[in-house]
Amino acid sequence: MMSSAIANQRLTTDPDYRARLQQRLDSEMTPAERYRMMAVQFATLVVVAIVLYWTAVDTNVSLGELVRGIPAIANYVARMYPPDWAYSRALLGPTIETIEIAIWGTVLGIVLGLPLGLLGARNITPHVTIYAASRFILNALRGVSELVFALIFVSAVGLGPFPGILALALHNAGMLGKFYAEAIEAIDPGPVEALQATGANWIQIIVFAIIPQVTPHFITYNMYRFEVSIRSATVLGLVGAGGIGFYLISSIRLFDYQETAIVLIIIVLLVVITDYLGTRLRARII
Amino acid sequence: MIASDQGPILEIKGLRKNYGSTVALREVNLTARRGELIVILGRSGAGKSTLMRCINRLVTPTDGEIRFNGVPVSGDKKVLRAYRRKIGMIFQHFNLVRRLPVLENVLTGMLGYKPTLPSIFKVFSRDEKLRAIECLERVDMAHKAFQRADTLSGGEQQRVGIARALNQNPDLLLADEPVASLDPTIARTVLGYIKQINEEMGITVLLNIHQVNYAREIGHRIVGLADGVITFDGDISNLTDDVLNRIYGGKPEDTYDV
Numbered sequence A: 001m002m003s004s005a006i007a008n009q010r011l012t013t014d015p016d017y018r019a020r021l022q023q024r025l026d027s028e029m030t031p032a033e034r035y036r037m038m039a040v041q042f043a044t045l046v047v048v049a050i051v052l053y054w055t056a057v058d059t060n061v062s063l064g065e066l067v068r069g070i071p072a073i074a075n076y077v078a079r080m081y082p083p084d085w086a087y088s089r090a091l092l093g094p095t096i097e098t099i100e101i102a103i104w105g106t107v108l109g110i111v112l113g114l115p116l117g118l119l120g121a122r123n124i125t126p127h128v129t130i131y132a133a134s135r136f137i138l139n140a141l142r143g144v145s146e147l148v149f150a151l152i153f154v155s156a157v158g159l160g161p162f163p164g165i166l167a168l169a170l171h172n173a174g175m176l177g178k179f180y181a182e183a184i185e186a187i188d189p190g191p192v193e194a195l196q197a198t199g200a201n202w203i204q205i206i207v208f209a210i211i212p213q214v215t216p217h218f219i220t221y222n223m224y225r226f227e228v229s230i231r232s233a234t235v236l237g238l239v240g241a242g243g244i245g246f247y248l249i250s251s252i253r254l255f256d257y258q259e260t261a262i263v264l265i266i267i268v269l270l271v272v273i274t275d276y277l278g279t280r281l282r283a284r285i286i
Numbered sequence B: 001m002i003a004s005d006q007g008p009i010l011e012i013k014g015l016r017k018n019y020g021s022t023v024a025l026r027e028v029n030l031t032a033r034r035g036e037l038i039v040i041l042g043r044s045g046a047g048k049s050t051l052m053r054c055i056n057r058l059v060t061p062t063d064g065e066i067r068f069n070g071v072p073v074s075g076d077k078k079v080l081r082a083y084r085r086k087i088g089m090i091f092q093h094f095n096l097v098r099r100l101p102v103l104e105n106v107l108t109g110m111l112g113y114k115p116t117l118p119s120i121f122k123v124f125s126r127d128e129k130l131r132a133i134e135c136l137e138r139v140d141m142a143h144k145a146f147q148r149a150d151t152l153s154g155g156e157q158q159r160v161g162i163a164r165a166l167n168q169n170p171d172l173l174l175a176d177e178p179v180a181s182l183d184p185t186i187a188r189t190v191l192g193y194i195k196q197i198n199e200e201m202g203i204t205v206l207l208n209i210h211q212v213n214y215a216r217e218i219g220h221r222i223v224g225l226a227d228g229v230i231t232f233d234g235d236i237s238n239l240t241d242d243v244l245n246r247i248y249g250g251k252p253e254d255t256y257d258v
């Protein structure tokens, strides 16, 4: 009651307020539009439900089968005990190799992603064609999983950590480049304009107005990509691209459950520790 | 450009700017003599910022001619650089690079004179740094030279903005609502520095403002802008209520009584 009385008073005394209110009301949906929107949303929901049902049938998703499988899974886990602790000594080298792959996969990813990111940022790209080309390359690199890249490079340069590094580098370049471009597009345009007004050229504007604004974001994201790369590097070995994953796949194929257990433990430790350290370090930078 | 030290510093003829279907400037004619301080008065949306941005070509005019020091302004890169560096600009939101120290911000004022290679590595000579400090002294900010820009108050940031513009060694200073984000006491200090720069250094100043009381305190010549057209151009003493009505279109309450 009170509030509507006040609102009415404002309406009568303040012509500007009345105009704004009118404009606001005009911008809202009419009842008919609202019903139409609800109908569209409901139809979408039905379509999604149908698609989910089809795909479930097609991929044999079945609760019954999962329940029937529980004893077999339990049996598998039971055979893993006790883990083969002695085998961990043999895994030291592969673990270090995994970290090395992640380091180089990230570094090369940065080197490749940086120019693509700069050229793919709408507000500083020298030309729209270059912008479009960079964005296309970045999307392609991002769209292909590192495992697919690894398969390709293994057949091209042979087994070992090097194809793994190349695979990670390409995928990382795609992820990083897109992030760089978007961080640059999100900067405060004020300083850029101010430097344009002084007569500064393209490179000078990048050095003085853009790099200082984006550097902290870039550093933290690079660190985050390194954490993700550690995780990816643990599975590259599945396709023969180096690291600890090779030992995981061999022990599984040889039905050596206790070895499988220790490999899994090391992988989990590696990922958890890098995530923990990375998160703390990044929190300190921001 | 040094060729014509006589004659007006700035001549604008038939300037027009459209943003899509919005007409921001309709038909602007304006001449500024050397050493003048011109206050451009108009309510928000009148086209004041657009006018300034056309002058230093941060936006490209749709039509019309602008001559600076007698030379027509073109979009050619080399010409543009030489011409922009003689025109300083200060902004409502200061537009400093917040993560950089004050001194580096002031040094960016001379990028228009500097070759690309040393600027990539942020190499500045001792003399260049001393010059930047001198510019800071003009606005009493030299004691904050090594502090990061984002540690300063709004008024202090605007003074650094003025120092950056001075470091361009400009003939003309464009001030686009430089005090609109500052409270009245600080605003008067900042306007004081701008007036001082005009009087002591002889730099021509165009000052955008939307509040009449500030205009009355600082200006001699007032140019009134409304809907992209100049509706008044004359001495402050002729700024009657009738004229204000023409500039503000009879809706003065939020615009001129602060």
Ligand SMILES: Nc1ncnc2c1ncn2[C@@H]1O[C@H](COP(=O)(O)OP(=O)(O)O)[C@@H](O)[C@H]1O
Pocket: B019, B022, B023, B024, B042, B043, B044, B045, B046, B047, B048, B049, B050, B051
């Ligand atoms: N970049 C732009 N794109 C589209 N319209 C714009 C742009 N800049 C300004 N305008 C429009 O041009 C008119 C004048 O704006 P502006 O020059 O900013 O006025 P003022 O500085 O006096 O407030 C306004 O109607 C504004 O909405």
Ligand SMILES: [Mg+2]
Pocket: B045, B048, B049, B050, B177
């Ligand atoms: Mg404006």
